[in-house]
Amino acid sequence: MTKTVTKDTRPSKGGEPTVTKVATAPAHGATDKAPHTKRAVAENAAATKLAKAEKTLADAKAAVTVATATATKAKGAARKDAFTAKAAAELAVIAANKAVNALKREAMTPEERAATAKPAKAATKTPRVAVNRTISKGSVVYANAKGGWTLYMVTLTLKHKDTDSATAAHKDGAAKAGYPATKPLDFKWMDAKGYIKLG
Numbered sequence: 001m002t003k004t005v006t007k008d009t010r011p012s013k014g015g016e017p018t019v020t021k022v023a024t025a026p027a028h029g030a031t032d033k034a035p036h037t038k039r040a041v042a043e044n045a046a047a048t049k050l051a052k053a054e055k056t057l058a059d060a061k062a063a064v065t066v067a068t069a070t071a072t073k074a075k076g077a078a079r080k081d082a083f084t085a086k087a088a089a090e091l092a093v094i095a096a097n098k099a100v101n102a103l104k105r106e107a108m109t110p111e112e113r114a115a116t117a118k119p120a121k122a123a124t125k126t127p128r129v130a131v132n133r134t135i136s137k138g139s140v141v142y143a144n145a146k147g148g149w150t151l152y153m154v155t156l157t158l159k160h161k162d163t164d165s166a167t168a169a170h171k172d173g174a175a176k177a178g179y180p181a182t183k184p185l186d187f188k189w190m191d192a193k194g195y196i197k198l199g
Contacts, residue, residue, distance in 0.1 A: 043107075050103045057096035064089040132164040133187070134199030142195045152177055153185050154195045163187050163198070 067086040074082035108116070135157055142154045156173075160166040166185060174181040190196045 046107050053100045053103050057100050060093040060096045064093055132162050134162050135160060136197045138194045138196045140194035152179060154190060157185060157190060157196055
């Protein structure tokens with residue numbers, strides 16, 4: 001970067017002033033495109049901070065190497081202290097590594113962040129509407145003198161010829177029977193048990 005300085009070298013009776021270009025140091029944080037910008041200063045500060053964090057990480061890794069060697073050789077009562085020191089050194093590496101990664105993320109451009117971002121989760125698929133199926137009596141008779149959900153479900157289902165009508169009846173009469181209408185009838189389970197037969 002140069003600074004233009006005008007010197008008046010005219011003699012007492014006329015003459016033209018001469019222009020002298022004097023080289024000067026660039027402003028702190030200067031870039032090729034901008035002589036001095038807040039962004040350049042911020043980038044320099046971030047780079048310095050990252051360099052310090054990477055140095056801390058390197059030192060922490062070196063400390064782990066030393067602590068590991070010490071713990072391996074330690075015997076007796078000193079062995080416990082040596083392994084405690086090794087564990088502390090390993091935790092320091094984890095912390096330093098997190099700090100470095102955080103600074104690297106901060107330094108990323110919006111485009112770089114977008115490129116490394118995790119892909120968005122796929123939209124939840126709309127559950128397929130169940131097909132109405134015919135119902136007939138199964139080969140197994142369910143009987144439970146104490147009643148219960150299964151007896152209610154099997155009895156109600158066998159009173160209907162298809163799953164849609166059984167479901168509608170359940171929604172209308174579940175509360176009266178003492179069961180939540182939101183709890184669905186498990187037709188596939190009853191079919192697998194042999195209580196009903198789905199068509």
